[in-house]
Amino acid sequence: MPTESKYPTPPIPDVDLWGFLFERKDRQFPDDKVIYFDPYTKGSYTYAQVKNTAVEFGKGLKALWDWQKGDVLALFTPNCIDTPAVTWGCHWAGGILSPANPGYTVDELAFQLRDAGAKALVTQLPFIQTARAAAAKVGIPEDRVIIMGDQRDATHKAKHFTSIRNTSGSARYRRTKLKPADDLAFLVYSSGTTGHPKGVMLSHRNIVANTMMIKMAEGGNLDWQGGPSGEGDKLLAFLPFFHIYGLTCLIHQSLYSGLQLVVMPKFDLEDFCRIIQEQKVTFGYVVPPVVLLLSKHPVVAKYDLSTLRMMNSGAAPLTRELVDSVYNRLTIPIKQGYGLSETSPTTHTQPWSDWNKTIGSVGTLLPYQTAKYMSAEEKEVVPGEVGELWIKGPNVFKGYLNNPEGTAHALTEDGYFKTGDVGYQDKEGNFYITDRVKELIKYKGFQVPPAELEGILVSHPKINDVAVIGVYHEEHATELPRAYVVPAAGVENHEKEKLEIATWLSERVANHKKLRGGVHFVDEIPKSVSGKILRRALKAKALEEMKAAKAKL
Known part of the structure; x- marks a missing residue:
């Protein structure tokens, strides 16, 4: 049976975003509450x-x-x-x-x-x-x-x-x-894995519903008054506003809940740390690459980040190794959430109280959501079994602009959105996302989730960053897992170092997950602005490397 959200489900008001944000009767904070603040110019908007x-x-x-x-x-x-x-x-x-x-x-x-x-x-x-x-x-x-x-x-x-x-x-x-359910509020463009970006059609009702969902999930912990400075909770905004994560979780949530949003034009680690210290920021939406920097980069030690009560990571899977590493270094808890452009975006998040009980989970379903994991044959699987996540709710998009074929493939007749993400749920209703359907490495019939291997590898002291892809090997007639590694300072680009890393991982994973495709050192891992690894860029690099190797024979 599909899983239903356990949150209460108050009626979603039948209003557009303007009516929802500016004509509401339940607003608690005053007109002169500062909502948007620029820490560079000190400009602001109440x-x-x-x-x-x-x-x-x-x-x-x-x-x-x-x-x-x-x-x-x-x-x-x-x-x-x-x-x-x-x-x-x-x-x-x-x-x-x-x-x-x-x-x-x-x-x-x-x-x-x-x-x-x-x-x-x-x-x-x-x-x-x-x-x-x-x-x-x-x-x-x-x-x-x-x-x-x-x-x-x-x-x-x-x-x-x-x-x-x-x-x-x-x-x-x-x-x-x-008309809130019919008229579009946003056309955001989803990068996808191939071809041109797709225009995701989001209605006013989609964003109204998702803003309410986020409020119900975070509302008991984030407040417009109080906090260490007496000014209420402050959120740091470096996630791009042109991406749905920043658009809903930052811009809309801050105004609806009366929280101050401290706005950065782009991410810079030193500015990030300095602004948290100076502005006494209490909450941050982040992505795994930022979590990685917080766990390892020396500049972090120069600043006092103790006002941060919680961070929420999204956009890509987050592993126990990273969460533990940051907590051990900074005593800052990190919970995880999940969402997509097509779901406005947030569908799951870990409750604050459970952040360290279900590390690796993206949490439980937010209000109004119904979800199930489906097999490749489109049969629902039981808790504990791996499948593709399908989601239904008022936050699910209306379709792809000018793309009826893509829309028909993504949405079922009964309203489910096929996310393309692979994972499972446990018996307590915690959801886990292990990888994208299209990113799973197929080694001799076994499925190898790249994100799982990356999560283990980043805990290695000689690795600053890493991405894992599958490279096809003609002799073995299968994909082989390969790691592209950004080495820590002082680590030499020698075969001995690479072999050590591969051996170290092989002692921690099942036989089919070993790095049979090798370890390659690189200067940086290509990533999108939202923190997702651009695996297609690495696959193109691997193809060039294989062509160059053949040419030498």
């Missing part, structure tokens, strides 16, 4: 300032560009405290926001703008050239590429979003009425 700025921007969109319901506004920018106001101003005007990775090339950005049907683009000044070039490729007029942030365009060619807010004649416009 709850009231976000609301007022968003209304003005939304009115400006309608007055200047005749903004219509369903029009798409693209956002091409690192994290910025202006992002929430721009986002909800777009929603106020009936629009859909489509955030894009600021690391995109012109062609990559142009693909998203074209696929989403974007009518305008917001960026920051350092990214204006790429933004303009991509906009020109898809026919977005130059005057619809605007900037936000602290910098202004000295040439005055690009308008600042504040000038959109101040458009004359905008006062007469009213908020666009939306």
